[in-house]
Structure formats: C-alpha cells, structure tokens
Amino acid sequence: MILPIAIPQEIVDCIIDELHGDDTSLKNCAMVSRSFHIPSRRSLFSTIYLSSFKEVDQLHELLTSIPQITLDIHTLTVRLSDQVVDSRDQYLVLLTGIY
DSSP: OOOOOOOOHHHHHHHHHHTTTOHHHHHHHHTTOHHHHHHHHHHHHSEEEEOSHHHHHHHHHHHHHOGGGGGGOOEEEEOOTTOOOSOHHHHHHHHHTTO
16 A cells, blocks of 8 residues: 655645746646645636637636636736727726726
C-alpha cells in the first residue's frame, strides 16, 4: 500500500511560482490535488488578454460558471479596436460585469 506524501504548501507555492507562464504545466498541476489547484488557477488567471469578442464571451461564460476566478484576475487587457460589431454595448456590459 502506498501512502500519500504531504508536501508543505510553501513548497507547492514555490513550484507553481517557477512554472508561471508555462500554461500547459500549470494546467497539469491544477489536476494533481487541491493543494496544487488553487495556486495553479491563480497563476493561470492572474493576467488575461482579450483580443476578440469571442474571447470576451468565453471569459464571461467561464466567470459565470466559476465566479471565484474573478478573485484571481489582477490584470485584464482588452483590445478590440479593429473589430466591427453591431452590439458593442453588449460587450461593455459583459466586461463591467466581470468584477
């Protein structure tokens, strides 16, 4: 029988800090255990860049289903200036509803 080994949270946090920017590894870490999930999510969602209305919709869907993620977002950059759309007001409402 293999017993689980408890890794101190400080070590887990150091591992996640080293992986900042490596989204694939962070996503994998998020599935390891609860102690890895929250710090991985914080790192994955700390900075978000949106460049299309589709991405705004996807973020809105995600935040509607998991509202706790809003606490992990520290920087949100939206650059939609080259897009032509009839209902820009709809997207402004979505964006203001994020926080």
